[in-house]
Amino acid sequence: xxxxxxxxxxxxxxxxxxxxxxxxxxxxxxxxxxxxxxxxxxxxxxxxxxxxxxxxxxxxxxxxxxxxxxxxxxxxxxxxxxxxxxxxxxxxxxxxxxxxxxxxxxxxxxxxxxxxxxxxxxxxxxxxxxxxxxxxxxxxxxxxxxxxxxxxxxxxxxxxxxxxxxxxxxxxxxxxxxxxxxxxxxxxxxxxxxxxxxxxxxxxxxxxxxxxxxxxxxxxxxxxxxxxxxxxxxxxxxxxxxxxxxxxxxxxxxxxxxxxxxxxxxxxxxxxxxxxxxxxxxxxxxxxxxxxxxxxxxxxxxxxxxxxxxxxxxxxxxxxxxxxxxxxxxxxxxxxxxxxxxxxxxxxxxxxxxxxxxxxxxxxxxxxxxxxxxxxxxxxxxxxxxxxxxxxxxxxxxxxxxxxxxxxxxxxxxxxxxxxxxxxxxxxxxxxx
Amino acid sequence: xxxxxxxxxxxxxxxxxxxxxxxxxxxxxxxxxxxxxxxxxxxxxxxxxxxxxxxxxxxxxxxxxxxxxxxxxxxxxxxxxxxxxxxxxxxxxxxxxxxxxxxxxxxxxxxxxxxxxxxxxxxxxxxxxxxxxxxxxxxxxxxxxxxxxxxxxxxxxxxxxxxxxxxxxxxxxxxxxxxxxxxxxxxxxxxxxxxxxxxxxxxxxxxxxxxxxxxxxxxxxxxxxxxxxxxxxxxxxxxxxxxxxxxxxxxxxxxxxxxxxxxxxxxxxxxxxxxxxxxxxxxxxxxxxxxxxxxxxxxxxxxxxxxxxxxxxxxxxxxxxxxxxxxxxxxxxxxxxxxxxxxxxxxxxxxxxxxxxxxxxxxxxxxxxxxxxxxxxxxxxxxxxxxxxxxxxxxxxxxxxxxxxxxxxxxxxxxxxxxxxxxxxxxxxxxxx
Numbered sequence: 001x002x003x004x005x006x007x008x009x010x011x012x013x014x015x016x017x018x019x020x021x022x023x024x025x026x027x028x029x030x031x032x033x034x035x036x037x038x039x040x041x042x043x044x045x046x047x048x049x050x051x052x053x054x055x056x057x058x059x060x061x062x063x064x065x066x067x068x069x070x071x072x073x074x075x076x077x078x079x080x081x082x083x084x085x086x087x088x089x090x091x092x093x094x095x096x097x098x099x100x101x102x103x104x105x106x107x108x109x110x111x112x113x114x115x116x117x118x119x120x121x122x123x124x125x126x127x128x129x130x131x132x133x134x135x136x137x138x139x140x141x142x143x144x145x146x147x148x149x150x151x152x153x154x155x156x157x158x159x160x161x162x163x164x165x166x167x168x169x170x171x172x173x174x175x176x177x178x179x180x181x182x183x184x185x186x187x188x189x190x191x192x193x194x195x196x197x198x199x200x201x202x203x204x205x206x207x208x209x210x211x212x213x214x215x216x217x218x219x220x221x222x223x224x225x226x227x228x229x230x231x232x233x234x235x236x237x238x239x240x241x242x243x244x245x246x247x248x249x250x251x252x253x254x255x256x257x258x259x260x261x262x263x264x265x266x267x268x269x270x271x272x273x274x275x276x277x278x279x280x281x282x283x284x285x286x287x288x289x290x291x292x293x294x295x296x297x298x299x300x301x302x303x304x305x306x307x308x309x310x311x312x313x314x315x316x317x318x319x320x321x322x323x324x325x326x327x328x329x330x331x332x333x334x335x336x337x338x339x340x341x342x343x344x345x346x347x348x349x350x351x352x353x354x355x356x357x358x359x360x361x362x363x364x365x366x367x368x369x370x371x372x373x374x375x376x377x378x379x380x381x382x383x384x385x386x387x388x389x390x391x392x393x394x395x396x397x398x399x400x401x402x403x404x405x406x407x408x409x410x411x412x413x414x415x416x417x418x419x420x421x422x423x424x425x426x427x428x429x430x431x432x433x
Numbered sequence: 434x435x436x437x438x439x440x441x442x443x444x445x446x447x448x449x450x451x452x453x454x455x456x457x458x459x460x461x462x463x464x465x466x467x468x469x470x471x472x473x474x475x476x477x478x479x480x481x482x483x484x485x486x487x488x489x490x491x492x493x494x495x496x497x498x499x500x501x502x503x504x505x506x507x508x509x510x511x512x513x514x515x516x517x518x519x520x521x522x523x524x525x526x527x528x529x530x531x532x533x534x535x536x537x538x539x540x541x542x543x544x545x546x547x548x549x550x551x552x553x554x555x556x557x558x559x560x561x562x563x564x565x566x567x568x569x570x571x572x573x574x575x576x577x578x579x580x581x582x583x584x585x586x587x588x589x590x591x592x593x594x595x596x597x598x599x600x601x602x603x604x605x606x607x608x609x610x611x612x613x614x615x616x617x618x619x620x621x622x623x624x625x626x627x628x629x630x631x632x633x634x635x636x637x638x639x640x641x642x643x644x645x646x647x648x649x650x651x652x653x654x655x656x657x658x659x660x661x662x663x664x665x666x667x668x669x670x671x672x673x674x675x676x677x678x679x680x681x682x683x684x685x686x687x688x689x690x691x692x693x694x695x696x697x698x699x700x701x702x703x704x705x706x707x708x709x710x711x712x713x714x715x716x717x718x719x720x721x722x723x724x725x726x727x728x729x730x731x732x733x734x735x736x737x738x739x740x741x742x743x744x745x746x747x748x749x750x751x752x753x754x755x756x757x758x759x760x761x762x763x764x765x766x767x768x769x770x771x772x773x774x775x776x777x778x779x780x781x782x783x784x785x786x787x788x789x790x791x792x793x794x795x796x797x798x799x800x801x802x803x804x805x806x807x808x809x810x811x812x813x814x815x816x817x818x819x820x821x822x823x824x825x826x827x828x829x830x831x832x833x834x835x836x837x838x839x840x841x842x843x844x845x846x847x848x849x850x851x852x853x854x855x856x857x858x859x860x861x862x863x864x865x866x
Contacts, residue, residue: 011690014714017566056500067493076705078703079699130450130452131453271734293459294558300733
């Protein structure tokens with residue numbers, strides 16, 4: 001009798017690359033799975049943006065213009081270039097000048113310094129790819145953006161934490177760390193200093209003006225055998241609610257040789273379009289373009305033309321005013337709820353952010369917040385509320401990472417959802433304390 | 434007197450990663466630069482699609498529906514997931530079933546097997562990233578898609594050429610190459626067999642039905658210590674002009690463990706939207722999603738919803754009929770011009786493709802076509818016509834690559850532009866012969 005060999009076929013093992021082994025699932029995946037499995041949950045974890053203020057009307061109006069003329073429509077529907085639509089890059093030079101409060105000519109760059117990417121995340125990844133060998137070092141704020149920590153780990157490079165306070169990364173701590181690395185013979189492995197200059201994710205801290213100038217000077221001074229770049233992630237730059245904006249770290253580098261500036265329209269306009277951009281020191285333009293050429297040879301030309309049309313229509317500034325107002329109300333709702341429900345829990349404190357999307361809360365040191373902790377279980381299962389465990393946001397040895405903090409996002413929920421979520425979370429905290 | 438130290442500051446050298454050093458500029462960059470520097474040139478080089486048949490009306494209509502409802506619009510303007518919009522992935526299962534001529538349930542996959550990428554190029558890059566270590570081997574048709582050769586080189590992996598004829602990659606040559614690699618102790622480095630199954634870029638060859646079944650069987654049989662995957666690039670699958678379509682290589686792998694299928698809407702709808710997709714064997718789903726999570730955590734959700742709306746409106750099939758008709762006319766124009774201007778040049782012959790965008794032309798062996806050749810100079814400078822040198826499309830040692838071929842695209846030019854371009858090119862060939 002014939003045997004159906006198909007049924008007995010044993011699969012030969014898949015041998016993945018080292019790169020794949022270094023690449024861990026981003027924690028965001030676990031959080032999204034939790035959200036799916038617990039549909040009644042109020043998520044203070046998701047880094048999504050406010051749904052109600054998404055620019056439906058602005059997009060409609062821009063698309064109407066873009067597709068209203070056949071030739072213009074075809075320009076947008078055809079392939080673009082790897083670096084991105086010249087039309088948008090040109091408008092971005094003006095946009096940057098506007099943010100820095102100067103004339104476009106004073107910026108000292110032209111469109112060739114700009115590359116358009118899939119959100120700013122792709123730029124962060126490309127910078128890592130072209131600079132970091134396995135074992136190389138990136139200095140980061142502590143805490144910092146956890147997705148970027150995953151990106152560095154995916155390259156088998158090392159993130160080294162630098163102490164941080166309400167004015168952002170501490171410059172004396174940065175110097176001390178560089179000295180320590182030099183003493184250990186590792187200064188040549190340092191390629192990058194990464195920081196979220198405005199309203200660091202998760203802490204909400206903003207780098208002070210003095211430190212903006214200082215970090216450029218320090219990066220230059222410690223660039224001995226090789227250039228140390230500052231990677232400035234300014235994703236939240238335009239989400240600034242009740243203080244004047246600051247010039248970027250990049251603006252303190254007039255020769256454009258030290259700072260890589262990463263920005264995006266994901267937070268300020270629409271994450272669904274995935275239009276981010278970077279301003280690159282000249283030696284990085286070609287390597288990053290070439291790397292992007294290998295990875296996808298260009299982001300969506302259509303979306304780049306769409307954003308260009310939005311900027312050209314002059315409705316962008318008004319949209320920013322609108323969303324800043326909306327986020328300010330939500331931030332205030334979260335801070336008020338924190339006062340209401342957490343103020344009388346001993347040992348709890350939180351940051352009052354002037355921008356961004358997050359409130360960073362510290363619990364008593366004995367109250368762990370991680371995925372395996374009683375609090376996370378209690379919060380997600382019983383109280384139906386979710387947060388991002390603070391320990392995800394730390395580089396350095398696992399045993400040295402603080403485990404008693406939480407990132408709370410006010411981006412997605414309505415003010416009443418925020419109020420309810422904070423009430424539930426406080427109940428969970430009280431239950432495990 | 435104070436010295437302006439800014440003027441004497443010597444920049445510290447930038448030390449790039451090995452990855453960046455492996456990544457060469459894609460030849461496409463040089464070609465585009467040539468086009469810019471020679472604006473009067475007729476490009477038979479560009480792999481762009483036909484401008485006149487870009488789906489302006491279809492996009493307008495889909496956008497109107499997508500943005501016509503506020504909730505639907507917000508779904509599209511918000512972040513999506515790393516794997517891509519469930520709505521589109523679900524429609525793609527139906528679309529694939531339609532292409533294979535079976536019921537969706539017969540495919541043996543669900544939406545989890547599908548990942549949406551920035552064009553299919555990003556999928557090719559991700560597959561390379563998660564499988565290829567430096568020194569690993571990918572077997573490729575000869576000639577094959579030159580951008581993919583760059584992607585493999587960017588990983589410091591090796592592309593090994595396999596002889597090819599009008600029915601695509603030769604299976605006996607593939608076996609012989611695998612045997613040779615085994616004898617050399619290198620079989621364990623073989624991770625991939627890459628082929629463009631329909632109308633290989635640049636040759637226009639289509640893999641025959643028999644070879645589609647055979648390549649899956651061979652990949653399995655030679656998967657001894659590790660899985661050897663077949664990476665089927667089906668970018669031109671729907672651009673099929675005067676023969677019946679064939680089922681994919683992937684359809685010959687019902688257990689879905691050997692073939693990775695890469696497809697895209699770039700050629701069939703709009704490259705400006707950059708919506709490509711892959712069907713993955715189950716062991717690769719998580720590694721590829723995780724890698725994409727590191728690189729950009731998801732492609733444009735808006736564009737995915739836009740393509741889903743197009744598919745949902747049922748206008749896609751009609752658009753395919755329209756563009757196939759348009760490309761068929763242009764292909765015929767190119768073949769007629771080849772007959773008219775090249776038939777009496779001794780030693781010149783060309784392939785008659787039944788789909789895709791390219792005519793592959795072979796000149797007398799003494800007539801080199803590369804960027805440095807007299808022909809390229811004559812063609813671009815004097816005759817103002819451009820082609821892709823065939824040598825770019827070969828893997829293997831440089832000295833073994835044929836140097837007397839050209840890839841001629843009929844995608845971009847009008848029939849009269851094609852006629853004129855071919856006339857100019859023939860003059861250039863005659864001038865250097």
